Amino acid sequence: MPAPDGDELDRLIGLLYEAGQEEEVAWSEVVEAIRVAFGGMSAIIHRVDAAAGIYAVIGRTQLSDDVMAPYAAHWFALDPWTREGARRPVGRASIGSELVALDQLRRTPFHAEYLRPVLGAEDVIGGIGAAGGTMVTPIGIHRAAGLPAYDLADRAAMQRLLPHLARAVGLSERLRILRAERSDLAAALDALPGAVALVTSQGRVVLANRAARALHARGLGFVVDARLGAARSADDARLRGLFARVGQSGRAEAMALPRPDGRSFQILVAPLPRQRAHVGMAALVVLVADPDDRPTPPAARLGALFGLTAAEAAVALALAAGERTEEIASRRGVTMPTLRTQIRAILAKTGAVRQSDLTRLLAMLPRLHGEER
DSSP states (O other), rough: OOOHHHHHHHHHHHHHHHHHTSSSTTHHHHHHHHHHTOOSSSSEEEEEETTTEEEEEEEEEEHHHHHHHHHHHTTGGHHHHHHHHHSOOOTTEEHHHSSSHHHTOOOSSSIIIIIIIOEEEEEEEEEEEEETEEEEEEEEEEETSSSSSOOOHHHHHHHHHHHHHHHHHHHHHHHHHHHHHHHHHHHHHHSSSSEEEEOOOOOOOOEEEEEEEEEHHHHHHHESSSEESSSSSSHHHHHHHHHHHHHOOOOOOEEEEETSSEEEEEEEHHHHHOOGGGGSSSOOOEEEEEEOOOOOOOHHHHHHHHHOOOHHHHHHHHHTTOHHHHHHHHHHHHHHHHHHHHHHHHHHHHHHHHHHHHHHHHHOOOOTOOOOO
């Protein structure tokens, strides 16, 4: 069986880098292509990072769970190919006869009880590629018993493929981390109660949190779709101008965006670090203060933070909402002397001097999007 020629290796290298840029499901396809090109009966690629405690299968083909389970549970520790391969330099391809002589292999329990009867193989080609840092990428392609053994031409072809495999796996891992970080960032922004958006200097939305999208849905003149803008053309022009000025000057600016009810959204636009302001990437962060928002935490949190009783927490939140003391006493069915006693206890426990201090304090406390009092 001839080794893969130059054109076939070029095709495989292209597939490797395509897989490196896609989700991991694409690796099964490229592993199958490598198996066929090298005349193997099965193939597997791992990602191993001993420092991070990572051992994962990147892709496998013609290796069922029934074949893999006993190997992982028992035969891995007795596999002479794996043992000898681990002793060879990282980045060097090897064929089976270089790792263990065939007559020696046939005398092992691994061969008699697993390799021939379960896997059906008697030869291997592979190596361990360095994927960057402490991560390596072992590959193994197994050839069925009775077929010609892998030779030096096969090893030369694998040697050419191995560094590209390692780089592609390293690229895949870096992209996986970046995707996870973006997902974490989006989740963190969604947890914020205020509207936040990351936009380009032209206002194209790169990321908008749940609160920003909720403002859009309310139809109050704040628009968040492909671009962040305003419903009225004059306000939209002002907002575009603000984005352009902040993008050019590198200094934060603010503006009021009028709402149909006569009140306004307060918008702050600030630049992101210059080194991140590349074409198509976010250059600005936009913070929107909603006049309808009452930034008060749940009552239970006041108990945890300041030791307020349930009754005291309810009174504190009512005061922060602007209710008059007479209204609070009437609604709660308590006398004014009782309410005044509760207010004194609240101020003492929170360290506030006046009710206005209490309101500011509660507005500063951390909370999550959608939390109810």
